[in-house]
Amino acid sequence: MTTLSFPITVDEQGYYGEFGGAFIPEMLYPNVRELKENYLQIMAQPAFQDTFNKLLKDFVGRPTPLYLAERLSAQYKAQIFLKREDLNHTGAHKINNTIGQILVAKALGKTRIIAETGAGQHGVATATVCALMDMPCVIYMGEVDIARQAPNVARMRMLGAEVRPATSGSKTLKDATNEAIRDWINNPTDTHYIIGSVVGPHPYPDMVARFQSVISEETCWQLQEVTGSPDPDLVIACVGGGSNAAGSYYHYLDKPQVRLIAVEAAGHGVDSGESAATSVLGSKGIIHGSRTLLMQTPDGQIIEPYSISAGLDYPGIGPLHAHLIQTGRAEAVSITDQEAMDAAFHLSRTEGIIPALETAHAFAALDKLTFNPDDVIVINLSGRGDKDLATYIEFLDQF
């Protein structure tokens, strides 16, 4: 299992190139500094690694399979492997991070947990570990997302979490994150904020990427067993904030021969005015405590994004991804709602796997990319589609 030793690090101030940092109000400084000064040391402790690895194995169900999707491979004339994060307990990759962070929170002596959620996957994963560790849990979720992700709201409540609606702005993930940050400002001593993606002030992007790096670590040895090499030719992942992408890229970041594909949500189209394709529409700015690429007006007001997928409906991307895309290390692809929907139904009927709407965007990228015959492609199947059934049902007539 994971050794938690990693090839890529941020600098002392939390920058990947020119992106990152910690642009936070002074009221948060003591909390963030406490985390920054302790997270690496906590994560390196043998007792921590023991507990973390045990929970990933016995509670989450890791390692997740790396599955050769034969029908899809035949269709695209490549070797397409699916990293089955959808088979994790709670149905997505999000729990890799919440297990890690709740153990960090406990090591820091925190007694209360807060989190934001978009699609509800991170909220469920947080509510789950809070139940496991007997900690009170408040989840902030945009009102719009509460309506479109009802099953996950019910799951969080059943697990004992309090779900608080975020009613400002577009009432989605960005606003839920704002509310969680305000909660943390108001509760500076007893509370740990479990951020669900590789966003936020340093050290969050680095810490979350490290917890998610178990994905690429397993991919390395799983591929080695099947193909004789740990390296695929391409890794494809969807990017909202970018945690599943960070985790599936992690051990390949310093291997330039492995192409990294970041799939963003184009909503109704990149130029439609209703999109979340940050790398195309964004410019340098600050969101949620981090300097990164974000969608904004010339006056610096953050633009409300749009995507049919609540988990990708975010106007920024993590600073690691801004850096990877800006330096050309990662290639960005934009996928519309309709293309994602097509891909979701296609995967369901070709491979017998109903993906999350977010994940469906990654599969749709297969039609946009050029690759060589017999290239080895890993698609991170970041989550399962149960939570999106209501949306899928609306589209059943089309397929």
Add this chain to the structure above:
Amino acid sequence: MNRITRLFAEKQTNILNVYFTAGYPYLNSTGTIIAALDKAGVDLVEVGMPYSDPLADGPTIQESGQVALKNGMQLSLLFDQIAEVRKTVEVPLVLMGYFNQVMQFGERKFLEKCKEVGVDGLILPDLPIYEYEHFYKDWFEDLDLGISFLISPQSGTERIRKIDELTRGFIYMVADAAVTGATGGITEIQLAYFQRIRGMDLKQPRLIGFGITDSAAFQTVSAYASGGIIGSAFIRLLGGLSEAALPEAIDHWVKSIRG
């Protein structure tokens, strides 16, 4: 001499700093409100640049910002409004906002514009002192602009000393661990914190803000610092007023705070 520096040189107690959001309640009420506050004898006026995602602000200021943005408020217009009111008003003016707004305007250009229209200082809660010290400090000194950093009850001694060293004008003391607009009286724990900071004998003067809603709270914090900052309570006053009613109501309100 910078107007903020002059103010604190001339006056050390009962300094009343009032915050409001530019473009609220009306797009062009900014100048009217500044002039009325000046006339009523407020010592310092803090003008908020409305922002889509104001992390350090509570619901009252968030909502005023949303209204202001809906009204069409923009930085270029705000600078015009300030330049206009500056012709007749000498009260020190501080702009408060979020660093992304400054970044998008262009940091150097923003500071030069502040200087040009008669803004005396800035409060940018999400600009870390590290970034300030390494990238922007020289420009503030060069243009003789103030910058106020925040300290909170959780700020450590060493951190406060560093902030004292970097601050130009006054230190913004957050009265409580809260986003702005919290209510309720001042507690023993807060008083202990006020005393602790007063005992540090800092170089820069201090104003205490967050949760200061009435005359009693203002008098209390003034006993521990050079004065206080009132924001949300003033925004709530403005909310229900017609444009014509603003000056008289503001005058009345300031008198009630002064007691």
